[in-house]
Amino acid sequence: MAQALDTTAIRADFPILDQQVNGQPLIYLDNAATSQTPLSVLASYEQYYKGYNANIHRGAHKLAREATEKFEAARQNLARHINAADDREIIFTSGVTDSINLVANILSLSGEITADHNVIISGLEHHSNIVPWQMLCERTGAELRVIPILDNGTFDMPAFDQLIDKNTAVVSVNHYSNSLGTRNPIEDIIAAAKKVDAYTCIDGAQSAPHERIDVQSLDCDFYTISGHKMYGPTGTGLLYGRTQVLEKMPPWRGGGEMIKLVTFEKTTYNELPFKYEAGTPNIEGAIAFSAAADYVNQIGLENIAAHERHLAKIATEGLLEIDGLRIYGTAAEKAAVISFLVDGVHHYDLGTLLDQMGVAVRTGHHCCQPLMARFGITGTVRASFAMYNTEQEAEAFVKSTQRAINMLR
Template identity: 65%
Template structure:
């Protein structure tokens, strides 16, 4: 598939609509990407032809649904370069995946009141709150890597936080609020030197970067389907085989068991040990279709196109009076987070929406990060494969007009 944003927009009929008489410009991709017809059709085919519960019946539909579901797992495994397909656990999203790890670590007894967990000041609430809850349950200490003025992590401070008490490093690969791409490979290597496990929140990296979990050497990697052109309600937790085997299950129910008596239960093998109950079969199949779609476009092509849009928009926006950018790291994904001096970001975003440009405003579920910069929030424009240079022009025009109206 040759990469052309103008051509591939035909795959996204939702983009072909007007808001208040103006063509929709969808720039809220860091929250949720739109879904191509190939993914919609994969979902419809499942319900139209093979809808059945999996792994539990001998009839034809159940066999075909099982084959399709496990083929989806293999697609994800290949995409991430996991060592084994059973290292891929289907979850409801990144938040669910992180909670799976935090709860199994709590149950395992691997973290106690003399231990510590490191996160960063760039984290989404979903990579803060589960670790706070774990610390409350175990008495462990939560340590935070500070954020520098340009939106990058203070790596010298990170090195000082690393000691033998650290049992886990949990950081995002890409900041959802600022777009900063963190140097996770070197951070992982340093964490391993003190014997810590490492979880990477890949919710914002999965849409933009080639991810090789074996090369990274992380212990866990999590992401969501709805940020990579797939459906909501489905996500992935990658975990190293030996660690997943050591940790106990979190939820109990069907599928995650081998044998149940009233006296004792024997748990299933990977990956089913962590997939209690009927899974989101259609969601997994549609997620695999989304991954196939991205790979046909080419991850490098997507990233290069998004980077060109980001640079174009940054250059144009910085010419506007009172413009303030948040997150100016040299290595960024397709996010621009900004404000206009003297204007509340919500007011700016609401007027921009009236002009047909969809952006995100607020704290982006990163309240500690907003507090770091002393602001209530930002306006965030985030790009995807289907966005165009003409839409960048529309964004800049809308911001300029809205700021003039509010000044």
């Protein structure tokens, strides 16, 4: 059973929240774009640069050994965090975009995907889960197929059943929609893909901060997470890849670390996970990413999710009392994300006025232009909640929205 959060104690770990914007207390509701970073994660950066800043894996001296130990300990910790079977299945990347590009490129280079195949994505995807697959299809001649989206912002599953067939090579969808908050039925998607021997890739950027991920239970081939969405640093992320799949795929980038032996005649590639980690990685970032996982586990993902849903309920009920306001994305299962428009009011104008009142929201297409086109709009105002937000902030957000609308009408 979820336990109530002590937001006062939690907010003390996030000093950035203790500031004013235009003379008003900051209300940060742009967490789906980037969440804030607690002191314990910031401390891991300082400890690295003050105590053991060195390159990893190849050095014999003390600092190099310590940096290597901490880096690999971070890999092991994150493997446990998502219940990977082996820490070699964790590839450090710069985020979900980098991870999906890695997957699309190694599948393309493998030669397994040809013009006879198709790749399935959905109409809910972020551009980072659209463009890499378009590029793969351009290279291989494969067909790109798109799962349609219903009016409530969910997958049209009967349509998906018609799209998937024996020639489907890859199914890649997000776990939660970044723009609407919809939690997608990835368990059903993965099961259907396995029946036709298609690879499955899950964009977990928006799920990891709100839900415990168990990649063994999901039984997917690839799962991706960005550190900056779950209270970690920007430029960090991980790609989970099933061992059997990663071992048979070719590397993507060449350089140091991803090799065993180099001659001018031939290069022998390294073992997992290093085959996919060319060059000096973001060492301190990976360590800080692991510290962020420790932080959310200390608070409890179930507790965090329950708190966020409670705040989203307060805000949703308040917003729906505003004349002419429409919420996009009304799925029964969704994250604490509210995406909306107001009749006669441009989303950018509303977001600008909210900023003047100290409320930070996101406006625009949220890197989901095809989804916006599906609804016949150019963008929305999006408020997204996190563990450190409060009931008072949710209520103040609603009042500020009403005030801004009155000014714009």
